[in-house]
Amino acid sequence: MRINRDLTAAFVTPLVLALLAEAEGYGYDLIKRVRDSSDGAMQWSEGMLYPVLHRLEKRGLVSSSWKTADSGRRRRYYAITQRGRAELARQTEEWRVVLRTLEGHGIGHTREGDHRE
Amino acid sequence: MSSDVEPRIAAWRAAIQRDTRLPAENLQELEDHLRDELDGLREKGLTDDEALLVAVKRMGSTNDVARELARVDADRMWRHFFETGESAGQPASRGLFWVIGAALLAAALGKVPLLFGVSMMDTGFEVYLRNLSLFVVPILMAGYCIRNRVPLPIAVVLVTTVVASALAVNLYPFRAGGATSFLVAVHLPLLLWLGFGLAYTGEDWRTVRAPLDFIRFSGEMFLYAVLILCGGVVLVGLVVVFFTAVGIPVASFAMEYLGFSILLATPVIAAYLVENKRSLIENLAPVLARIFIPLFLLMMVAFIGAVAVQRQNIMANRDMLITIDLLLLLVVGMVLYDLSARPESQGFSLPHVLNLALILAALVIDSIALYGIAGRLGEYGFSPNKTAALGENVLLAVNLIGLAVAYVRVALGKATFARVLEWQVRYLPVYFVWMVFMVFGLPVVFRFR
Numbered sequence: 001m002r003i004n005r006d007l008t009a010a011f012v013t014p015l016v017l018a019l020l021a022e023a024e025g026y027g028y029d030l031i032k033r034v035r036d037s038s039d040g041a042m043q044w045s046e047g048m049l050y051p052v053l054h055r056l057e058k059r060g061l062v063s064s065s066w067k068t069a070d071s072g073r074r075r076r077y078y079a080i081t082q083r084g085r086a087e088l089a090r091q092t093e094e095w096r097v098v099l100r101t102l103e104g105h106g107i108g109h110t111r112e113g114d115h116r117e
Numbered sequence: 118m119s120s121d122v123e124p125r126i127a128a129w130r131a132a133i134q135r136d137t138r139l140p141a142e143n144l145q146e147l148e149d150h151l152r153d154e155l156d157g158l159r160e161k162g163l164t165d166d167e168a169l170l171v172a173v174k175r176m177g178s179t180n181d182v183a184r185e186l187a188r189v190d191a192d193r194m195w196r197h198f199f200e201t202g203e204s205a206g207q208p209a210s211r212g213l214f215w216v217i218g219a220a221l222l223a224a225a226l227g228k229v230p231l232l233f234g235v236s237m238m239d240t241g242f243e244v245y246l247r248n249l250s251l252f253v254v255p256i257l258m259a260g261y262c263i264r265n266r267v268p269l270p271i272a273v274v275l276v277t278t279v280v281a282s283a284l285a286v287n288l289y290p291f292r293a294g295g296a297t298s299f300l301v302a303v304h305l306p307l308l309l310w311l312g313f314g315l316a317y318t319g320e321d322w323r324t325v326r327a328p329l330d331f332i333r334f335s336g337e338m339f340l341y342a343v344l345i346l347c348g349g350v351v352l353v354g355l356v357v358v359f360f361t362a363v364g365i366p367v368a369s370f371a372m373e374y375l376g377f378s379i380l381l382a383t384p385v386i387a388a389y390l391v392e393n394k395r396s397l398i399e400n401l402a403p404v405l406a407r408i409f410i411p412l413f414l415l416m417m418v419a420f421i422g423a424v425a426v427q428r429q430n431i432m433a434n435r436d437m438l439i440t441i442d443l444l445l446l447l448v449v450g451m452v453l454y455d456l457s458a459r460p461e462s463q464g465f466s467l468p469h470v471l472n473l474a475l476i477l478a479a480l481v482i483d484s485i486a487l488y489g490i491a492g493r494l495g496e497y498g499f500s501p502n503k504t505a506a507l508g509e510n511v512l513l514a515v516n517l518i519g520l521a522v523a524y525v526r527v528a529l530g531k532a533t534f535a536r537v538l539e540w541q542v543r544y545l546p547v548y549f550v551w552m553v554f555m556v557f558g559l560p561v562v563f564r565f566r
Contacts, residue, residue: 026149027146027149027150028149028150028153028154029153046147046150046176050143050146050147050150054143073149073152074145074149075149076142076145076146076149
């Protein structure tokens, strides 16, 4: 199944920050990493991702630099900044609350038996 | 990468750049993405052709991406001015550095007449007036020539135009306070501006899109310039008030140095703002055009009515001649602006009817003016002012008739709006030729009266 746009918009920032906290990356690479880790459920479009990256850069949460890749092509790599890490920690706290609440109401459980009124 | 794919990627990139004017950095990023996508598809066994087809299709929303990115950039606008130290802002701040340099150069050029002992007071004023556009437009030309890497023939034309006009306006023995001196002062900026258009469009000057782009650019630049000059007037005013209050009379200094420098620097700054912060004004300009088209239409119809009742020859003085030409030019500009900002798909609707009405009203006023000029020519013969007025009103009449005919053809379903724009663009060189005559020929014909 695919994740709808509104929902994606809600978590794209923390997820991008988390991905960049794992390792720096460029746009295409981030899209691939998310696709792989979600088993293909999350197909991000570049139309969504690049504006997000640029906005994050504008806010100083990530930084970008042009590097020459192994293929000899120049690529724009994004990396998380100190402020980005702080923001990620803050949003992680928020999401912990959100996830716990959702779970408390039976959303997010994967086992059949948890679905009860 | 296969040689077959490269030109198509280049064309794809050029198309986005044309549509969105995205900074090179962002374009490069999108292109990289396309190439990654291509590589991925090739690994899956697609041929180059298939891979490109799919990759471009996947990036099909590129226009949306680009628009989104442009919006991010626009939000960044004021930050660029303040946070120049940021690594991401480096290319922009280098651009800003050049712009400030160019603006200072324009202000410095404005002081060149002082080297020849010509000050702005009394008789020197006319010298400044005639040279005004020469202080700043050539700088803009040079900047765009470098940026667009214009081909040599165009560069030669531009340099010749600038040098020849500089020589003409300063070496022609104009009579002080004469009509030819004044007419040259009015027409040289227009000539140079058309020349600047050539630098702006580069080798694309034969296309329809590039000159049209320039017309829009001029309109947007004008709006920015007005905003900046408003600020400048306030600044100069405050300087005068404050320093006079403490007993230092600075009025003439403030005008001659501060105000004059701001005036000359304004076009450079305005051009930079349009180039880099376009989305801001781009949203404003069509709105202004739409507000003012109906208002101008009302004003013009009322004026035609007033002329019919009063039956006065409105062409009796020079200011009126200029005002009418300015009005007609404004009409052409507003119509073009409105048209170029509308989606092509829109059919012939009320806004277009308004535009057509505006053109027709302008034609009526132009006819009134021509009638008045003809009357005076019959009575007093040719003079510099009447020659200028006759030529310009004939040129504008042809222009307006052409627009009206093209509009009617669209209304009848015989042509598209693209034809209207094309007609206008094709007509621009005629103005250039006329301006050349006004600057170089007319003073000689009338012996610098």
